[in-house]
Amino acid sequence: MSAQTVKVGICGLGTVGSGTFNVLSRNSAEIAARARCAVEVVHVGARRDNPACELGNTRVSRDIFAVANDPEVQVLVELIGGTTVARELVETALRNGKHVVTANKALIAEFGNELFALAEEYGVTIRYEAAVAGGIPIIKALREGLAGNRIEWLAGIINGTGNFILSEMRDKGRDFADVLAEAQALGYAEADPTFDVEGIDAAHKLVILASLAFGMPLQFSSVFTEGITKLTTQDMEYAEQLGYRIKHLGIAKQTGGGVELRVHPTLIPEKRLIANVNGVKNAVLVEGDAVGPTMYYGAGAGAEPTASAVVADIVDLARALSGGQDCRVPSLGFDSHNLRDVRIVPMSEVVTPWYLRMVAEDKPGVLSRIATIFSDQGISIEALIQKAPAEGETLVPLIVLTNKAAQGSMDQAVAAIQALDSISSEVVRIRVESLDG
Known part of the structure; x- marks a missing residue:
C-alpha cells in the first residue's frame, strides 16, 4: 500500500537535528515532488528546545524512546550521537518496524554489522549518508552510481578539523597547538580533540567506505590510525620543496594480499586536486576499474550540509514507502549474507x-x-x-x-x-x- 504522507520522528535537536527540521520545513514542496508524497515531522525527541528551529505544533517528547515507540512514526532519524543510548534507540526503532536514518558514524562503524542484520530481520532498512563527509553524497555514489565498478582504492580527507589544522600550518607557518586552539574556539574541534587529531573519527568513516566499496563486513578494530599531532611546519615546508603537500588521509585499497585500511598523514603530489582541498572541506577520491578516478568534494560538516544528506536518505525511504516497494539498494550495497571475508593487510x-x-x-x-x-x-x-x-x-x-x-x-x-x-x-x-x- 502506498503512503500519502511519510511520517518522520527526529531524535536529537542539536546542530544537525535542527538543520534537518529546517530543511524539511523550508523545502517541503520540492521534497514532496521528489518523494512522490508529503514528508511530515510528527514527533521530535529532545531534552531541550533549540532556538535555531521553530517546531510549531510538532509533538515534542523529552524521552527520545517515546519517538521510537510511537506507532505513527515510520522513519526514525537518530541524531543524538554516541554509541550507547543511540544503539538502544535504533534497535528499539528497528524492532518496532521503523526505518532508520542516522548521521552517527561511530554507531555504524562499530555496531553496523549487528544493526543491519536486525534491520533485515524486521524488514526495514538503515540509511546513513550523513555519517561520512557531511553533505557529500559519497555513500550513494558507492552504493549506486559506481555499482558497476570494481573499486580498486579510495582515499579521502574525511575529517575537516584535521584538514583545517594542516591547511593553517602550511599556509601561515603556525604550529599545531596554536591552530588547534583556534579550531576549538571556532567550534571546529571539541574540547577533547582526540577523535579528530588522532584519526579515530576518520577511521570510523573509512571503515564504512571500505565496506561499501569492497563488500566486506565493517571492521573498525582493523583500521590502522595515526594522528597529526607530531607534524611540524618544517615538514610542511620540506614537503613543498619536494613538490608535495601533507594531508591526513583515510586510505582503503585492494591488493593481491587483501585490503589495506589505514589513516595517517600522507605526502601527495601538490598538483593532485585532493592536495588542494583546504580548510574544513572534505574530499574523497575513488578509483573504479571502469570509470577510472572520480572525486567528491564539499562541506564535511555543519548544520545544513549534513542535514542535506539526512534529508536525502529520508526522501529515498519516502519514495520507497510511497510506491509500496522495498528500498532500492541494500544498506551496504551488497547482500549482507554474501559479504566477502577478506584479509586485512598488516x-x-x-x-x-x-x-x-x-x-x-x-x-x-x-x-x-x-x-x-x-x-x-x-x-x-x-x-x-x-x-x-x-x-x-x-x-x-x-x-x-x-x-x-x-x-x-x-x-x-x-x-x-x-x-x-x-x-x-x-x-x-x-x-x-x-x-x-
Missing part, C-alpha cells in the same frame, strides 16, 4: 614511498652510512635535502625521500639509523602516495 606489509626527516651531525661519512642502511633493506633514495648548518652549529636537518618500501623494511632501517651516534633526534617518517590510479 601494516608491516604495506608498501609506499617514504619521507624521512632527521637531524644529523655535519661531518663526512654520515650520508654514506645512512645510504648503506637503506641499501641493506633494499630501499633506494629518490631525493635528498641537506641544509647548511647555522653559524656555530654542527647539526643539520636531513630530509630523505625514498622509493617504495614495505613498512617492515623501513622499521628496520629507521631503527638502525636512530642507533647511529651521528643522529641526534627521532627520525620523523611520513608515507607518500601518488593517488594517480
